[in-house]
Amino acid sequence: MSRNVQSILTGILTGHYPCSLSTREWRDLILVARANSLLPRVAAFILNDVKCNLQVPTNVNAHLIASIRHETLFHNQVKDEVNFVNAKISRALNRNLIVLKGAGYVVASSSAAKGRIFSDIDLLVLKEDVSKVERALHLFGFVSDTDSEYDQKYYREWAHEIPPLRHLQRGTVLDVHHNIVPLVSGRAPDIEIFLKSTVKTEYGVEVLRPAAMFLHSAIHLFFSEEFTNGYRDLSDLSLLLDEIIDDDDEISYLFFLAENTGFENEIFLALRYLDRIFGRTIPQDITKNFKQVPPSKIRLVVMDFIFGKVLAANHRLVDVKFRGLAQWLAFVRGHLLKMPFNILVKHTASKLWRGIVKSVTGDVENRHHVQRKDVKEQ
16 A cells, blocks of 8 residues: 655655655655756755665656756756846945845755756845836846736735736746735734845845845745645745754844734744644754744644644645635635735725636727827837
8 A cells, every 4th residue: 555645755855765765655745846946856866965875766766856856957047047137226226236036045045955957046135126126127028927917016025025926038936025925914024134134145135144145035935825836835944944953043033023013823823734734843052032822722723723634735636625625715714914904905806807707708908908008108
């Protein structure tokens, strides 16, 4: 009888390797890892970790080597793109450019960069620099990924970033942030504390220091409404935890930062599900740093129902009962975290109405927007 594929995958991602795998288990592992954007990371653990003694079949080895080659090429392209962007916009900035999330892991040579594939490059700049940065990027081939007037208004008035910018030729997508959570949420921190929590890289840009990187990754995951890559993001947190778990200064700074930005709950959730899903035992020396009152038992039961299911590996081979219900609850929770209820109702109604109009008449709003831009340019 085959072992649970998620337990095999989690074991590999935490350095606890099985003695052997059957042909079926290898097949399931490849399928689930690929579906969760983790095949390059699995390949890196299996092929590069001296502690791994698994005998890899020839056909499986071909998949693993191909995924590592893809990762290497992709990471080199990311570094080149970061260098390009930094060179073009540095004069528009009042401070060094900060690179976040996946691209940040790569340029920082973080352990979380291992096998990490992502769809865009996230940047953090001062809010006062956003307009200058956007104009500079327009000059070098980056254009807004949406022409919808509503989306433009949503991003610029309520969100923590401007609409995504896509390069006309290379297709690179940039997310330019000026905060880490939407302004309308009421929980956007004074970004200055994060701006002071950075280190410079060999590429001339900055990244968050390890403790701040862990906190931001936890916020990004548990402030979300969509968990398609939740298991992968939890794997990121596991690797980021390895970088700070034995560093008392970074652990102290993690809780200082969480307390002073109002994100202690996100740290609590990150550590709880690293323990429950990835089997990461969190030392008491770390948990004793919590100053907030623990959630009630009822709230924990609800949270465990939601996150125990939405953070499981996302594939039909991983049987999770009531996953759909948990995803819906997570979707509602995430939206309520990001915006007040009255704005959420208005936002949802607007999106629904525009979806109906678009399905009936085509993308009229975008066509009119483009036509108006053409007239202005003439």
